Structures are given as C-alpha cells and as structure tokens.
Amino acid sequence: MKLDEKTTNELNQMLKSCATLSHLEDTLTELPDKDRLTLKAYLEEMLQKKGCNKADVIREANLARTYGYQIFQGERLASRDKLIALAVAMGMNLEECNRLLTIAQAGILYSKNRRDAILIFGFEKGLSFIDMNELLYEMGEDVLE
Numbered sequence: 001m002k003l004d005e006k007t008t009n010e011l012n013q014m015l016k017s018c019a020t021l022s023h024l025e026d027t028l029t030e031l032p033d034k035d036r037l038t039l040k041a042y043l044e045e046m047l048q049k050k051g052c053n054k055a056d057v058i059r060e061a062n063l064a065r066t067y068g069y070q071i072f073q074g075e076r077l078a079s080r081d082k083l084i085a086l087a088v089a090m091g092m093n094l095e096e097c098n099r100l101l102t103i104a105q106a107g108i109l110y111s112k113n114r115r116d117a118i119l120i121f122g123f124e125k126g127l128s129f130i131d132m133n134e135l136l137y138e139m140g141e142d143v144l145e
Contacts, residue, residue: 039104040074043086046100050090060089060129062145080106084119085144088132094123115141 018024047054058068063082070076071086078086083104087097098108109116109123118139122132133143 037103038074039078039100040072042100042103043072046090046092046096050092052090057086057089061085062129078104080104081144084109085129088122088127088129088144091126092123093126094120097123114139 014027015024018027046052047057054069054072055065058065058072061068061082062085063071067076068086071078071082080101083100083106084097087100092100094109101108109120111117111120115136118136118141119132122135127135129144136143
C-alpha cells in the first residue's frame with residue numbers, strides 16, 4: 001500500500017514511531033507528491049468523482065463565473081465559505097468537504113461551533129446549496145454567499 005492510500009491515523013502512527021531523524025526523513029520521502037495535495041488538484045479530482053462540470057458547480061455555488069474559474073485554476077484563494085459552497089454544489093459529503101478545507105488550510109467544520117454544526121447537519125442530510133442556506137437562515141446564522 002502506498003503512503004498516499006493510508007489514512008491520516010496510520011500516517012500519524014508512522015510519524016509517532018520515528019525514533020531518529022533518518023527514520024523521519026525516510027518516512028517523509030514516501031509521502032504523496034506535493035502536487036496531489038493542491039486545492040486545484042483536489043477540486044479536479046472531485047469534479048471527476050462526482051461527475052460534475054465546473055460551470056454547473058460555479059453556478060450552483062452562486063459564485064461569479066470568473067472568480068469561480070480562478071479558484072479552480074489555483075489563481076485565486078477562496079474564503080472558507082466559498083470552499084464550503086463549492087463542496088455543497090459538488091455534492092461532497094462531510095469527509096470530502098473537510099479534506100477540501102484541510103488542503104486549503106481553511107479549518108475543518110467543527111461540531112462545537114454552532115454554525116459549523118448546522119453545516120455538518122446539512123452535509124449529513126445531503127442538502128443542496130439553496131437548502132443549506134435556508135437552514136442557516138432559519139437557524140439565525142450567516143448564509144453561504
């Protein structure tokens with residue numbers, strides 16, 4: 001099994017077991033290619049996995065067309081809410097969304113945060129972008145814009 005197929009917990013255990021710097025260096029050389037961990041690469045992977053096209057996802061996520069394409073090309077950084085909107089528009093599950101947020105270094109959805117808890121509920125129920133925003137609005141939280 002390649003390292004990029006291991007779970008985060010398995011990788012953490014491998015790192016914890018490193019006793020020397022040379023062992024750590026050996027472990028680090030086996031990590032997945034850095035290019036596979038880019039936001040652009042992950043978004044492309046998810047488009048294929050979900051059978052979506054960029055134009056529909058950008059429209060569904062209520063993003064300006066040019067801005068949306070710039071996010072997909074890796075030319076613009078997206079806010080956490082824009083990334084969540086893209087995840088919802090692509091039909092990602094909670095795990096996929098959190099991976100997207102992790103790659104973008106935007107902080108995963110955290111169940112002790114009220115708004116994040118509502119979003120987690122929405123992901124678990126498979127809500128659409130519109131339904132997710134209606135839920136946020138009804139619960140008195142800022143909608144995804």
